[in-house]
Amino acid sequence: MLSLVKKIVICDDHILFSSGLTELLKKSANEYDIISFKDSESCKSHLQKHDADIFICDLNIDNIDGFVLIYELKKDLNNTKIIILTAYYEDFLIQKAEKAGINAFLKKETEAKELIEVIEMPVNAPFYTNKAVKRFNNLFQEIDVTVAGKFKLSAQEKHIIRLIIAGKSSKEIAGELFISKTTVDTHRRNIHRKLEIGNSASLIKFANENNLFS
Structure with a gap:
């Protein structure tokens, strides 16, 4: 049974x-x-x-x-x-x-x-x-200009942040942006340094706490 x-x-x-x-x-x-x-x-x-x-x-x-x-x-x-x-x-x-x-x-x-x-x-x-209405806005909406400017994020870095939060690996990001994986890894290190974070989990937390998505 x-x-x-x-x-x-x-x-x-x-x-x-x-x-x-x-x-x-x-x-x-x-x-x-x-x-x-x-x-x-x-x-x-x-x-x-x-x-x-x-x-x-x-x-x-x-x-x-x-x-x-x-x-x-x-x-x-x-x-x-x-x-x-x-x-x-x-x-x-x-x-x-x-x-x-x-x-x-x-x-x-x-x-x-x-x-x-x-x-x-x-x-x-x-x-x-359990959300009453799912407001699935475009995942790639613009990062808030004020916050991006404060942390001196480049357009490429902002794009990479969106892709990281969307769950993309460095290899997938490289293919989508037509750049090398080494370049993506360099951007990721620069993003971590500028935002003073250590990994993707911290990036998600940072995005929430700083209202990176408008």
Whole structure:
């Protein structure tokens, strides 16, 4: 007889939040077997060895981009429902999640009832987000001129920032802009230096906090 207990894996480096989420789910009428991780490497190691019905992931885990973690685990999550649960609730991130084949994109303020409904949806259900109206504006809208000027970003650097946030690799960016990968990597280092950030996860956070997208 097949088990009706859903196996849920949570990856979030905010321990109080993940502990509270675990307790909340355990109190529901549904049967869940829950394991949580506060760092991406432990989570990755577990999911490469064990199946999960549901994977709930934050977007910024120990300074790692949650999208990167999901991409790295994609072959291990073929039959797993993937839910992003994040404080970074922006249109371009929702669009990126949907295009990546992620099942749901939810804000951390989501009510327990709604989260459980999403968990209980079939794995092949349509993409879900709890935004009332998805305003999928053009992902490549202009970066705010004032902010770009403040940090002395060139037109090429602004374009590359958009492509990085859209999930493009250096190789893909090079092909799209008809430049070498080495040139792209140089631009990325210059962007990190000018904005004083270290990786793509920090770039997404910076874009949100500084309203880079108008």
